[in-house]
Amino acid sequence: MPSRRRWLVAVGAVVLLLLAGGAVALVVGLGPTGTHSQAADPPPPTTADPTTADPTTADPTTAAPTTTALPSPTGPPPFDRTQNSIDEANSIWVVVDKLRPLNPIDYAPADLVDVGNGHQMRAEAAAALHQMFADAAAQGLRLDVDSAYRSYVYQQNTFASGVARLGEAQALRGIAKPGYSEHQTGLAADIGGGGCEIDPCFATTPQGQWVAQNAYRYGFVIRYPDGAEGVTGYRYEPWHVRYVGVALATEMRTEGVPTLEQFFALPAAPSYAG
Numbered sequence: 135m136p137s138r139r140r141w142l143v144a145v146g147a148v149v150l151l152l153l154a155g156g157a158v159a160l161v162v163g164l165g166p167t168g169t170h171s172q173a174a175d176p177p178p179p180t181t182a183d184p185t186t187a188d189p190t191t192a193d194p195t196t197a198a199p200t201t202t203a204l205p206s207p208t209g210p211p212p213f214d215r216t217q218n219s220i221d222e223a224n225s226i227w228v229v230v231d232k233l234r235p236l237n238p239i240d241y242a243p244a245d246l247v248d249v250g251n252g253h254q255m256r257a258e259a260a261a262a263l264h265q266m267f268a269d270a271a272a273q274g275l276r277l278d279v280d281s282a283y284r285s286y287v288y289q290q291n292t293f294a295s296g297v298a299r300l301g302e303a304q305a306l307r308g309i310a311k312p313g314y315s316e317h318q319t320g321l322a323a324d325i326g327g328g329g330c331e332i333d334p335c336f337a338t339t340p341q342g343q344w345v346a347q348n349a350y351r352y353g354f355v356i357r358y359p360d361g362a363e364g365v366t367g368y369r370y371e372p373w374h375v376r377y378v379g380v381a382l383a384t385e386m387r388t389e390g391v392p393t394l395e396q397f398f399a400l401p402a403a404p405s406y407a408g
């Protein structure tokens with residue numbers, strides 16, 4: 135029996151050794167594996183770091199354009215919409231429409247000069263019109279002045295005869311009340327050519343198309359554009375040009391804003407108040 139106990143002890147020792155060896159092997163095995171997995175784990179974190187670093191670097195990337203976008207505002211300064219008055223009658227930016235009569239209502243410019251055909255405009259506008267006509271003529275396009283400055287009294291008579299001829303409702307569509315006409319500013323002109331005078335067909339002539347494309351270079355806008363009657367209160371008048379200066383005319387064209395009312399965020403003026 136002692137031999138059997140000894141055998142059992144031996145077997146037990148072997149089992150213990152095996153267990154211990156297995157444990158060591160496990161520890162050793164886990165060790166390297168753990169070390170490897172730890173060494174392998176960092177890469178995932180390292181690849182996870184870039185992943186999280188990507189958004190982080192994406193933030194700087196998006197922040198970078200923002201900072202590179204900053205210089206552009208410092209480039210061209212924004213257009214100053216307050217550099218001239220839109221209320222004063224003698225301002226080249228004065229906005230006159232069916233809700234904005236001239237002030238005073240019988241305003242008359244002090245610097246009218248001849249522009250041909252017995253018509254007058256303010257000196258600055260007249261010089262610009264003269265240059266525009268000269269440049270058009272140089273391309274074989276003759277332009278005429280059909281109307282320009284109209285006094286308060288003249289407009290009174292025009293409006294009265296229009297009402298008598300067309301009835302008030304129809305007259306109001308095409309003829310301004312005295313004190314509400316751009317022509318009274320001395321900055322507006324009705325121009326023609328190519329066989330069309332004060333008629334929508336002017337838009338289809340080479341002269342009218344040249345004016346539509348180039349008037350802004352001389353400081354003029356087509357004051358009553360097509361489709362803007364609800365804003366300006368007037369049907370399309372391709373012949374009616376209004377001097378506002380090169381800076382504003384160019385800015386309106388650049389921004390694609392067709393009317394003075396929209397550019398200065400003024401109420402639409404489809405009809406007279408009251």
Ligand SMILES: [Zn+2]
Binds near residue numbers: 281323374
């Ligand atoms: Zn006109």
